[in-house]
Amino acid sequence: MKLIHIAAFSECGAALAARIALSLDAQAWAPEKYIREGMKIMPSLEMWTKKCFRDAEALVFVSACGIAVRAIAPHIGHKAEDPAVVVLDDTGRHVISLLSGHLGGANDLALKIAAITGGEEIITTATDVHGVTAIDVWAPRNNCTIENLAESKKISSEIINGHTVGVAITEQILPAPWPVTLWLRPKNLVLGIGCRKNIGSEILGEAVDDFLENAGVSILSLCAVASIDLKKR
Secondary structure (H helix, E strand, O other), X not given: OOOXXXXXXXXXXXXXXXXXXXXXXXXXXXXXXXXXXXXXXXXXXXXXXXXXXXXXXXXXXXXXXXXXXXXXXXXXXXXXXXXXXXXXXXXXXXXXXXXXXXXXXXXXXXXXXXXXHOOEEEOOOHHHHOOOOOHHHHHHHOOEEEOOOHHXXXXXXXXXXXXXXXXXXXXXXXXXXXXXXXXEEEOOEEEEOOOOOOOOHHHHHHHHHHHHHHHOEXXXXXXXXXXXXXXXX
């Protein structure tokens, strides 16, 4: 399944969707009467949204904003898991980052699509509007995982208001150095594993947890697990 899926609902929209899909190596969809070369027939908006929201990296609606909002509403969960959602009118004039602007990458996708259509990207996330680097953008770009994502909103708010904030970037499990601490875990550890044959996954998992706890490091900092090729199965 392609990572970006584009839905269009008019003749102009289908032409624009096909153009964007070609530039982004995405898959474009439309009702049968508007289908162009390389596009797929949309079974129904409800079915399409349900499947793509679960499986795709990004959904792009060439439509009115209301159509997109109503389509995705039943499927919205958490910003750490939801795909990027971008909406643009069928002339490509306005390109709106609607959902998962930072972690999902909707802001960056809106910028790319606006560059294709010659339109204007519309970004509403507070950090971007105020010219402040967002933690949930900085972290993945610098190969870090946010451990306590709930604190990122509070931290970003403090930064926007010009206050000092506490951000700890370490693989070590330590006492919080500040009253409100955002923990970023760099992906910098490789775990080597060896065991006898026929060891169950639960036992191995418990051993890994115990080892990491005794070592005082976060499992979120693991970037790889390695063993010799004899143990590959």
